[in-house]
Amino acid sequence: MRSENGSTYRILALDVDGTLLDREGTLRPSTAAAVARAARAGIRPVLCTGRRYRRARPIAEQLRLDAPLVCNSGALVKDPSNHRTLWRADFEPDLLAELLTLFHAHDELPLSFTDRPPEGLDFLVARDPTGRPLYDDYLSRNRGHGEVDPHWPERIESGGHYHICTIGSRPDMLTFQSVIMAQLSGRVRTFVQKSPRYEGTMCEVLHHDASKWSALLHLAELWDVAPAEICAVGDDANDVPMLQGAGLGVAMGHAPADVLAAADHITGDHDNDGVAMVIDKILR
Known part of the structure; x- marks a missing residue:
């Protein structure tokens, strides 16, 4: 001890x-x-x-x-x-805007986890299904826990975004992680990892302080x-x-x-x- x-x-x-x-x-x-x-x-x-x-x-x-x-x-x-x-550890609005611009430029779909009461929804996505099998596997296994809002990436000034991710193959997620760190090193923290619960691998992005x-x-x-x-x-x-x-x-x-x-x-x-x-x- x-x-x-x-x-x-x-x-x-x-x-x-x-x-x-x-x-x-x-x-x-x-x-x-x-x-x-x-x-x-x-x-x-x-x-x-x-x-x-x-x-x-x-x-x-x-x-x-x-x-x-x-x-x-x-x-x-x-x-x-x-x-x-x-x-x-929330993203500042300007940092989040830069991050979402990278997602858009590289055709990656952002998913933002939310901090709501237990009876509320857990995350935001722009569409469901996405037509991307590994991403849609995650969404299907969490049906009823996500809010679909095509315009959420355009309304980020209110804050509350602290964990953004995308989902795909491990090679694609490692490539996207490199893109993020090349642009935002020292401002964000990234992890590429796979949960045994899901078919896809996640590229997760947090504030550097998190x-x-x-x-x-x-x-x-x-x-x-x-x-x-x-x-x-x-x-x-x-x-x-x-x-x-x-x-x-x-x-x-x-x-x-x-x-x-x-x-x-x-x-x-x-x-x-x-x-x-x-x-x-x-x-x-």
Whole structure:
């Protein structure tokens, strides 16, 4: 339970897909039991996920967690007890306008996640269907949760946009990521990653100030927790900032090479109780 510098871990930051959940998207009883052991020992589990709030809440409920949820790869922090937004990293209107111009110039369709009450809709799209199979797979699996508004990209002055993405093949998304970073490096943060739930790969764009680590630091400040008192566990590109910043950054064994390189420690994979192994390590 003590870190290498002698401090006690007080926050256990846990990615969801590929970390807490196995390759089938299942929360294993052994993983849930380990998270409960950490909580009983005084280490506060915090879910830090690329999922939007609607899809993060059921995992927190399965684990019986009452802590705020870091959602949308760190662009949004929500309190599930009252659905209040604790922190959000919005794009400035001029930056968002430049970003949407790039989407249009490269024939990529933007999807903007929204921060609304639980009974509200989760994202904005200009059309549905789009005629693009990988994009339409995402829309069809989220039917009833998206607002179709052909003119939303023209009405951005009111703000509230914090997470923009597009969906396609991995090569196309990597190419578009390069385009974005060539134009907006230092102003935005991008991730190219694939959820096992969907056929397509996402190119996600956040404000440069947004990351799971930025969101965690906001909570740590509220709770008077030092960065050295945080243990973070993850497996993908959007986990790298928190693995590098935490007192103990742990990569899942199946993570890609760049994620493994960012970690202080490598645990087992998501099919072999990797999270439970980490918790056993820090509770010794």
